[in-house]
Amino acid sequence: MIPFDKCPICGGELEEREVEKLLRGGDHTAVLKVQAEICLHCGERLYAIETVKLFENIRNRLKREQFSGFLPLGRLFMVDASNLDTASATDH
Ligand SMILES: [Zn+2]
Numbered sequence: 001m002i003p004f005d006k007c008p009i010c011g012g013e014l015e016e017r018e019v020e021k022l023l024r025g026g027d028h029t030a031v032l033k034v035q036a037e038i039c040l041h042c043g044e045r046l047y048a049i050e051t052v053k054l055f056e057n058i059r060n061r062l063k064r065e066q067f068s069g070f071l072p073l074g075r076l077f078m079v080d081a082s083n084l085d086t087a088s089a090t091d092h
Pocket of ligand 1: 007039040042044
């Protein structure tokens with residue numbers, strides 16, 4: 001359970017929603033769908049303590065490269081916009 005009735009940042013109303021959380025550990029990233037309380041006013045996401053513990057567990061597994069139970073999901077790219085050759089993507 002979330003120990004808040006209202007947003008602790010701004011006092012706004014909270015609504016429970018499923019969100020995608022990006023977790024990083026070492027060079028690896030995992031995407032996880034979890035329930036969170038979202039502030040309708042400022043957009044702050046609040047997670048239950050068990051969910052935060054789960055994040056920590058997954059980050060540690062990413063760091064140690066213990067991927068059993070993780071499904072590969074395409075490739076992950078880091079894009080540096082200043083080095084991006086946009087000309088090569090145009091149709092000649
Ligand atoms: Zn808020």
